[in-house]
Amino acid sequence: MDVxxxxxxxxxxxTGATGxxxxxxxxxxxxxxxEVISFALSPPHDTSFPLTDLKRIAxxxxxxxxxxEILKGFASVMExxxxxxxxxxxxxxxxxxxxxxxxxxxILGTLNVLELARELKSVKALLFVSSDKCYANTSQIWGYRxxxxxxxxxxxSASKGCGELLLKSYCDSFYTDILGFDSVACGSARAGxxxxxGDMSQDRIVPDIIQSFMKNxxxxxxxxxxTRPWQHVLDALMGYVLLMSRLYLGDVSGAFNFGPPxxxxxxxxxxxxxxxxxxxxxxxxxxxxxxxxxxSSHLCLESSKAHFTLKxxxxxxxxxxxxxxxxxxxxxxxxxxxxxITRQQTEAYxxxxxxxx
Numbered sequence: 001m002d003v004x005x006x007x008x009x010x011x012x013x014x015t016g017a018t019g020x021x022x023x024x025x026x027x028x029x030x031x032x033x034x035e036v037i038s039f040a041l042s043p044p045h046d047t048s049f050p051l052t053d054l055k056r057i058a059x060x061x062x063x064x065x066x067x068x069e070i071l072k073g074f075a076s077v078m079e080x081x082x083x084x085x086x087x088x089x090x091x092x093x094x095x096x097x098x099x100x101x102x103x104x105x106x107i108l109g110t111l112n113v114l115e116l117a118r119e120l121k122s123v124k125a126l127l128f129v130s131s132d133k134c135y136a137n138t139s140q141i142w143g144y145r146x147x148x149x150x151x152x153x154x155x156x157s158a159s160k161g162c163g164e165l166l167l168k169s170y171c172d173s174f175y176t177d178i179l180g181f182d183s184v185a186c187g188s189a190r191a192g193x194x195x196x197x198g199d200m201s202q203d204r205i206v207p208d209i210i211q212s213f214m215k216n217x218x219x220x221x222x223x224x225x226x227t228r229p230w231q232h233v234l235d236a237l238m239g240y241v242l243l244m245s246r247l248y249l250g251d252v253s254g255a256f257n258f259g260p261p262x263x264x265x266x267x268x269x270x271x272x273x274x275x276x277x278x279x280x281x282x283x284x285x286x287x288x289x290x291x292x293x294x295x296s297s298h299l300c301l302e303s304s305k306a307h308f309t310l311k312x313x314x315x316x317x318x319x320x321x322x323x324x325x326x327x328x329x330x331x332x333x334x335x336x337x338x339x340x341i342t343r344q345q346t347e348a349y350x351x352x353x354x355x356x357x
Contacts, residue, residue, distance in 0.1 A: 003245045003311075008033030010248070011122075013080035015065055015113060016087030017054060018043040020199040021129070024233050025084065027346050028241060030057040037078045039063055039071060040087060053339040065109035072116055079122040084244060085113045086129045088159075093203040095156035106159035107166070114170040117184050125247035126175075126186040127240060128167045132229065132259065132301050133157040134190060143302030146190075146255040164188055164255070171253070185247040191236040191258040192229030192301050195321055197328020197345070198338060205268060209275050209282075210329050218285035219276075224269035229300050231260035232321035234349045235314050242310045252309060259301025264318045274319065278326040313356055315349070 012029055016022040017038030029036050036058040054060050061074040065087040088106050089095065095102040110128065117123045135144045136151025150165065152158035167188055175184040195206050212219040239258035246252040269284065276282035306312040316324070324345060331341050 003242060003249075004032055006245045006248050007241060009035060010082055011035045011037060011078065011080045012082045012084060012244070013037045013039060013075060013078065014058070015039050015083070015085045015109075017058065017060065019086060019088075019090070020196070020201065021194065021233060021237065022086045023054075023198055024196060024342065024346070025086065025237050025240065026054065026058050027342050028234065028237050028350075031343075031346055031350060032241065035059075037061075037075075037080050039065070039074060041065075053337075056339070065112060066104055068112045068115065071112055072119070075116055075120060079120070081122050082125040082127075082244060082248065083113060083117055083123060084127045084129065084240065085110065087113075088129075089156070090131075091201060091203050092133070092154050092156045095154055095159070099155040102155045103159050103162075106156070107162050110163040110166055114166060117186075118170065118174045123184055125244060126184050127244050127247060128163060128186070128188040129240065130164055130188045130190045130255070131157070131160045132190055132192045132257070132299050134160040134164050136161075137299070141300070143259060143300040144257070145302045146257055146305055182250060182253070185250055185253055187243050187247055187253050188255045189236075189240045189243055189258055190255060190301065191239070192231060192260065192299060194231055194233040194236045195325050196233035197325055197332065197341060205271070206275075206325060209272060213279050213282055214333065218283040219272050220285050221268055221272060222286075224267060224272075224284070224286055226268050227265055227299070228268065228271070229259045229265045230271055230318055230321065231258075231264055231314070232316045232324060234346065235260070235316055235321070238315075238349075238353065239306055239310065239312045242312055243306075246310060256306045256310065257301040257303040258306055258312065259303045260314055260318070262300075264321075265300050266318070271322075274322050275326065278319075278322050279330075313353065315352055315356060 012034050017026050018040040026036050038058040038060045042062050063070040089102040117126045136149040150161040152161045171186045199207050209219050236258050328341050
């Protein structure tokens, strides 16, 4: 049986479902036959899933991940058998402006999810969605491996490193019985920069580029020479669901990197130039300022563990990922409902996935 078949009929709680990745994950799980339960804040801005559309494919509850009683009350009624925890404050620059909120959301929120999995007997699998920034960054030119040192200087990165430590503590202390069997199979997923339609967040490169295109203004780049591991959101999310499926099976656990091939690790400037080509117009300007908070100049992940253990396939080239992203926004601004575009692109991706041996 295909490993993804195991997700059919599973009751999976997705936290952070109204965020960029969460939007796409809910659709992907729905199309794979899972019964999706979602918990998230109301989006403060336009997203690829207006709340009414999210409720078409998920049992949704609006709430703050930092409020354990509300989270537990909802989950106790829904009785999920799996949790995919994405809820977070995900922006590095925002973490400098609001460090307390970042730490509370990313640490206390993760603690609440871990405690929920400990208390609910229905939960059998738990996936914590982390980040490539959870590693102690040394700007090394080779990719970080899962056993490299955790760390993080900025509040966001530090909060993700702390989340990893919390996960390990709960796995070692509460999710394994005295005979060594897992009561809750747990793992973490660490991905690089993901791109795709529907990202409307501030201070992220794709929304900034698209807004500049729409206004016919040059794209202002703060750090044009910084390199990042770019990949389409569906490639990363397919890795997440493969890992979740194997957690249900009980034959894997721990951390997994989901990064693109080395030819996807390019500078911010080159990435923007490729976006301009795909959009058929645009220009670049630089706007670096000494007031900008520091960010890592180079990030790269080594993902052979996911390829060999999970049989994860990275399907979309960087140019295909960029083109699909541009196509999403063009259709959206031409009036096609965001829900429909996302569903169509996810269905096309799953068809492509089914054709690859």
